Amino acid sequence: MTKTFIKQNNLNLLLCLFAAFMAFPAWAQNPLIMDQFTADPTARVFNGRLYVFPSHDIVPPEGEGRAEWFNMADYHVFSSDNLTDWTDHGKILDQKDVSWADPEAYSMWAPDAVSKNGKYYFYFPTRIKGAGAGEKGFSIGVAIADKPDGPYTPQPNHIKGVEGIDPNVFIDKDGQAYLYWSRGEIYGVKLKDNMLELDSEIKTFEEIPQKGHIEGPFVFERNGTYYMTYPHVANNTERLEYGTSDNPMGPFRHKGVIMDESASGTWTNHHSIVNYKDQWYLFYHDNDLSPDFDKNRSIRADILFFEENGDIRKVIPTKRGIGTTSATAKIQIDRYSSKSNYGAASVFLDRLDPFKGWKVVLNKPNAWVRYNQVDLGIEGPGKVKIRARSLSGGAVALKLAGQDDRGFSEVTIQKGGEWDVFTAPVKNGATAVQDLIVQLISGDGVEVDWVQFEK
Structure with a gap:
C-alpha cells in the first residue's frame, strides 16, 4: 500500500x-x-x-x-x-x-x-x-x-x-x-x-x-x-x-x-x-x-436494456453513467459520453490525489468530447463559465449535438498555464435537455475541468 x-x-x-x-x-x-x-x-x-x-x-x-x-x-x-x-x-x-x-x-x-x-x-x-x-x-x-x-x-x-x-x-x-x-x-x-x-x-x-x-x-x-x-x-x-x-x-x-x-x-x-x-x-x-x-x-x-425476447443486452461501461445533469451545476465533462478519435483524453487533475477527479485534455485541432443529457432549462442560459488552463492560449466552442455543427458559445482561454474561470455569453437560446459538445477551435492545447451555465 x-x-x-x-x-x-x-x-x-x-x-x-x-x-x-x-x-x-x-x-x-x-x-x-x-x-x-x-x-x-x-x-x-x-x-x-x-x-x-x-x-x-x-x-x-x-x-x-x-x-x-x-x-x-x-x-x-x-x-x-x-x-x-x-x-x-x-x-x-x-x-x-x-x-x-x-x-x-x-x-x-x-x-x-x-x-x-x-x-x-x-x-x-x-x-x-x-x-x-x-x-x-x-x-x-x-x-x-x-x-x-x-x-x-x-x-x-x-x-x-x-x-x-x-x-x-x-x-x-x-x-x-x-x-x-x-x-x-x-x-x-x-x-x-x-x-x-x-x-x-x-x-x-x-x-x-x-x-x-x-x-x-x-x-x-x-x-x-x-x-x-x-x-x-x-x-x-x-x-x-x-x-x-x-x-x-x-x-x-x-x-x-x-x-x-x-x-x-x-x-x-x-x-x-x-x-x-x-x-x-x-x-x-x-x-x-x-x-x-x-x-x-x-x-x-x-x-x-432487454431484447424483445427477454435477453439482457450487454452493457458497455461508460464514464458518463446515468441521470440528467443540470446546466447550472458544474458539468464534469471529463465524464464524457464519447470523444473524438484524436486529441481528447480524460486524466487525473492530480495523479497523487485521485479524489480530486479528472480533467479533459484537448490538444489537437477540432478535438472534442460529448456529454449527454444536460438540462438547459425552459428559458436557457445567458452565459457560460469554464474552469480551464492553457500554456499558449486557445478557444473552445460549445455546441449542441445534432444542430448542424453550429456553436452557441465560444470561450477564449487566456495563455499562462494557471487554472482560472473564463466566461462568455451564450449566443443562441439553447433550451431543454441536450447533449453538450466541447470542441477545441484554436490553440495547441486546452485543459478543461468543468463547464457551468448561468442565467
Whole structure:
C-alpha cells in the first residue's frame, strides 16, 4: 500500500465521521461517489427513492487487516431521487457493532437490503469470532431498521445454517422471500416470514457454470422470468453473467454475459440490477479512484436494456453513467459520453490525489468530447463559465449535438498555464435537455475541468 492511498484514506475517514452526523450530497456520473471508496453496490427502490447499499473499501489502521487485500469495516447507504445528486446518509453498521462477528476481521463484504412487514432488513457477511481462515469462517447476519437509511440494529446471531458470503434476498410477488449466497458455488433457500430463519432445504445451483471462480448472486424477476446474475471468472477476471428460469429456485439456463471483464484489469466485479422510474439500470464497480490497487474500488452505474425476447443486452461501461445533469451545476465533462478519435483524453487533475477527479485534455485541432443529457432549462442560459488552463492560449466552442455543427458559445482561454474561470455569453437560446459538445477551435492545447451555465 502506498503512502498516497493512506493519505487519501485519512481524508476519507474525516469525511465519513462528518457523514455520521449529517447527510451530505455526493458526486454524480461514474464513479457515483467521489469522497471514499465503495464497492459491491446493491440498488433498491424504497418509497419512490433509489438507495444504494455498497461495501466500503478502506485502508486499515497500521497493524490491522491485510494491507494487500480487501479491508472493509463498515457500511454506508447512499440515495438519490434523480440519479445525479447522491446523498451519503452516513455509516449504518460497523464490524464492532455485531456481537457474533470478529471485530478486527475487516470483512464486511457485499451486502443487500430489502423491505418487508414495514421493516428494512440489511443482510451482510462477515467472519465469525474465532473462525479460521477461508470462506467457511463466514456467515450472514441481519440488521433491522424502521427506515432505509437506518439506524440499523444488528440481530444477536447470524443466520443458522448459512456459511458463505455475498447475501442476496429476493422477494417474489407472492411475498415469499429467498436468500442466495456464495461459497465457491451459489446456494439458495426459502426464508421464513420473519426474514431471519431458513424455511427449506438449501439448494446448490449446480446448473450454473462451475469452471472458474463464481460469487455474488443477484436474482430479480421481469415479465414472469427469473434472472440469476453473478460474477464469474471464465478467463482472467470477473465478468457478469446470467441465466434464466421460470422459478426463483431454478434450474437456471445459462444465457450469456451482461458485462465483459474490466478494461482496467480489476479482478472483481459485483453488481445489482434495478428498475427505477421505468428504466432498468446496472450497478457495478471498478477501480476508477485507485488505478494502481484494485482492492480499493468505486461504484458505477449504466443503463441496461432487454431484447424483445427477454435477453439482457450487454452493457458497455461508460464514464458518463446515468441521470440528467443540470446546466447550472458544474458539468464534469471529463465524464464524457464519447470523444473524438484524436486529441481528447480524460486524466487525473492530480495523479497523487485521485479524489480530486479528472480533467479533459484537448490538444489537437477540432478535438472534442460529448456529454449527454444536460438540462438547459425552459428559458436557457445567458452565459457560460469554464474552469480551464492553457500554456499558449486557445478557444473552445460549445455546441449542441445534432444542430448542424453550429456553436452557441465560444470561450477564449487566456495563455499562462494557471487554472482560472473564463466566461462568455451564450449566443443562441439553447433550451431543454441536450447533449453538450466541447470542441477545441484554436490553440495547441486546452485543459478543461468543468463547464457551468448561468442565467
